[in-house]
Amino acid sequence: MRAKLMDDVLRESIESRINKLKNLPALPEASVKILAAVNDPDVDIDKLVKVIALSPALVARLLGLANSAFFAQSRQIDDLHTAIVRVLGLQMVKSLSLGILLNVQLDARQCKCFDSQSFWMHSLITAVAAQKLAGIDGGRDLSAANAYTGGLLLHIGLLVVAYLFPKELDVILCRGPSDYRHIETEVQKYFGQSHYQMGYILLKKWRLPEFFLSMLRDIDSKEPVEERAAFVRCILAGQRICYALLDDNADESGLEPVAQQAGLPFDQVVMVFRTMLNNKDNVQKLAAEISG
Structure with a gap:
């Protein structure tokens, strides 16, 4: 009986927290704009760079990635536009920006x-x-x-x-x-x-x-x-x-x-x-x- 009561309490706690998903805080305005841009199939590189710049942390992650050993660049990449054109590519930046933003939240x-x-x-x-x-x-x-x-x-x-x-x-x-x-x-x-x-x-x-x-x-x-x-x-x-x-x-x-x-x-x-x-x-x- 006691075990059943504990199970019921646990289930109520889980259901309560799952319901909180529906009340998650809204994304910051900058993140909303970035998500809109990365999901726009017609967005160009200049506009995407401008929008991503609203999040310095995201810019830092993407530049760090472009300069990582994985891509083995001979020269330091210090701006996002160059990182997209020469290293990462538009689609990778859009997809990884989406994943990183959700991960941060x-x-x-x-x-x-x-x-x-x-x-x-x-x-x-x-x-x-x-x-x-x-x-x-x-x-x-x-x-x-x-x-x-x-x-x-x-x-x-x-x-x-x-x-x-x-x-x-x-x-x-x-x-x-x-x-x-x-x-x-x-x-x-x-x-x-x-x-x-x-x-x-x-x-x-x-x-x-x-x-x-x-x-x-x-x-x-x-x-x-x-x-x-x-x-x-x-x-x-x-x-x-x-x-x-x-x-x-x-x-x-x-x-x-x-x-x-x-x-x-x-x-x-x-x-x-x-x-x-x-x-x-x-x-x-x-x-x-x-x-x-």
Whole structure:
């Protein structure tokens, strides 16, 4: 009886804090303008630089990244415009700015077992794999840029969990395997909803484009809305390639279901896997730079 009472109190506490997601403080005005710019497909470099300059911390992170060992520049890059044109590229700056801003707003440091580098590693591999899959001509008319951003945002709900429930997530992370499939299952079991659902609440609160809200809303569905089904399958296939790459015994044997899921030729999916495998160390270095 006492155990049941404690379970009820715990569940009420969890539900109460999840409800607080709907009342998260608004983003600072500068962040709102930056998010609007990075989600504008027609924004030019000059306008993007001007808007990003509203956040000195973001400028510092992007310049630090451009000058990191990962990009091995022979000369110091000291302005953002040059960093975008010569080193980072417009799409990378837009996507990483989005991720960094959301990461700054959700401080996960109270969750002792949360591995920021691992989080970025999963996010970046999924993003790049989804981007490459979307770029394969299959008559699906998918945006490679949207696929990259979708992959980057796929696990944003884990930051929400780490921010709102650091102690509870620590139990999951410290006592179980680090496999994200296990973490996903345990979060669903413990909180009664997936981290995708929590990520959806966050992105809706902060008014990100409906396209990405729909992705998180549909990701758990066995029958996603038809006009978004190809995109959701592409993101999920990118995620499965990520899991395969991070497996200690990574090989191509499990890629047939991935190809079927994405509706793509098996040999093309294998090619994406091999490309990602060859660049795994580089992505890991980039994740280390981003996680700081």
